[in-house]
Amino acid sequence: MNTQYRTIIVIALISLTLLLKLGDLNGLAEHKVLRDPQIPQTISITYSGNSIILNWSPSQEATSYKVYSSEFPDSGFSEDSSGIYSDNSWSAPISEQKKFYYVTAISDDVNDRMVYVQGGTFQTGSATVTLSSYYIDKYETTQGDWTNAYGYNPVEGISWPVITDIGNQYPMFYITWYDAVKFCNRKSLSENLSPVYSYFRYGIDYGSDPDFWPRDWDASHSYQQNVICNWTAAGYRLPTEMEWLFAAKGGTHSLGYTYSGSNTVDEVAWYNMNAGGNTHPVGQLGSNELGLF
């Protein structure tokens, strides 16, 4: 289930005149817990130039957040696409039509993340590729996923360069192919699924629990051949390149876009012209034909 907790309504008084009175009107900022109390306990509003900035307390359960706005306190709310999210905050231009806001914490169950990709046949280059059905994560693997599997977020330990895109909803980066393989097995084991990857070296089968792999299992490029994939196991694995491509193109629902989900790159992709040098929380731009971000 994709669980959405609508937790808090913040009544924000946006016009400049009212802003001046905000101190007096603090009592009007209504904090109404509508559902699950463990999701954002507090929301604060600040203004900077012509922007409104919402900050909320982080929720461990949340994989992402959505901001809704309306001109009226109890009707007309819609998801607000005018703003920019960062970890536990959101900023947007001040608008007279948006006086009321609430923040929704979205908590994706693990199972919800995996989208079923109906098998099919597609053309790529000079090949005609037929794929069996498979599942693929609607999001890139996040730092939160990593924390769930390992108990800590390795990105937090990086002292240089200075990194600000740190948090559960941000994608994991600074990982190697070896790290990716190991993560897949750890995630599988944490969910009691049969791990996909086993490690063999010099005729010895080290099994699929990375705790029991040789300490130097990834110490040489040539050791990549020691990782064996069991394609019939239920656990997590990297997609094959063709699985990735078929899913990115929208599978059997493909509309033939240039980028995954659009012909306009800015609608679907964080890249060097719009990303500001940082990765961004997963799921904020448009998804593709299969709902993949």
Add this chain to the structure above:
Amino acid sequence: MSGNVSEIVWDIWGTLPGGTLTDPAGPQSGQNRARRNGGIQNGQSMQNLIWRGSITPSTIGRDLGMRVAQTGNPLPSAATPIFSLPSGFYTSEQTIQISCSTPGAQIYYTLDGSYPTTQTGIYYQNPLAVHEPVMLRAVAYQDNMNPSLEAHGVYNVIRYPGQNFVLVEGGTFNNGSSNVTLSSFWIDRYELTQISFLAVTGRNPSHFIGNSTRAAERISWFDVIEYCNKRSILEGLNPCYSYSANGVNLGTDVESWPQGWSASNVNHQNIICNWNANGYRMPTEMEWLFAAKGGNLSHGYPYSGGNDINSVAWYYNNSQSLGLSSPDYGPHPGGHKTGNELNIFDMTGNLIEWCWDIYGAYSSTDQTNPTGAGTGTYRVCRGGSWVCMDYQSYLHMRGYNPPTVLDFFVGARIARNAQ
């Protein structure tokens, strides 16, 4: 899928083949792996779905990430085996039953820490009788199913304190500089194993994974202190070591010692040994040497147990020189070479062994129960290892290391007072 992080995929990098392909999974061999789409550091053209790139399996990048997939129609797995006994410390022989809820599944297990395949595992038929420390790993296999998740447990079965220890009767010998007189003591026939270190400390820092009956390496002198005290407490003995900081003795419970006590070489002289305690400790250098020479039964061999190093020791020629792919590369479980006059194994070769002593010049005057130099930087380690040449392995040779040193040829052997 376009943008944010570039995504690592399974396939080995290579030219995409043409023709008709079903569930392709990339080339069979190659040096690099494929990735798809660009990341935040790349331009628009790399976000185009036709773009593909390569990385080594060890490449990291500020915008290199991943996404997971799952097979659409996986085979079910056999149920995970269940052990009738929880992991832990036991003072008598134990019986362990293994069960599996998948009808007809066959259980294979190992006791040495290796992964039980249907070839390398032992087929489970009857309950296991366990009378020494073991690591039990078990997997259930059933036709047309994937192997089960593995079950594992560590059973630290010590029937009596000092199981597998040898009594070295006290005596007098000459160490080359002076006569040394020692009281009787116990010493382990075998080097400290990975299983025992794991069972006592909860950690297995050794480099050579896969057979945990091997001697434990990559353990520092401080690690051995921790092991000795924790094992003593587990077995109801008086721990030998306490920690003294700023003139205050913090007692024998390692967990109550200051954070980071074992991380810095300068702390080594904060460890105090109670030579009257009946718990586990490192041998002194002279105890180690006396035991290695065969005690009062010594034949005066240059290596512990013989004149032929090949028959008594794992050393460079029969271990490291054989190369990584040899099963004899690396340290071995104890007891695979001939024992010495006291039936103690591997005092020459396999692993260099930590001793208690601070390293210093031998005394030229006769001594009784010496415990090493009063002050210094290094702790003694003795006995050669699987990476040492024969001429580096003579019993008279001394070695020393900073107490925090971790090496895959340095381990330990444990002793006790004989009262």
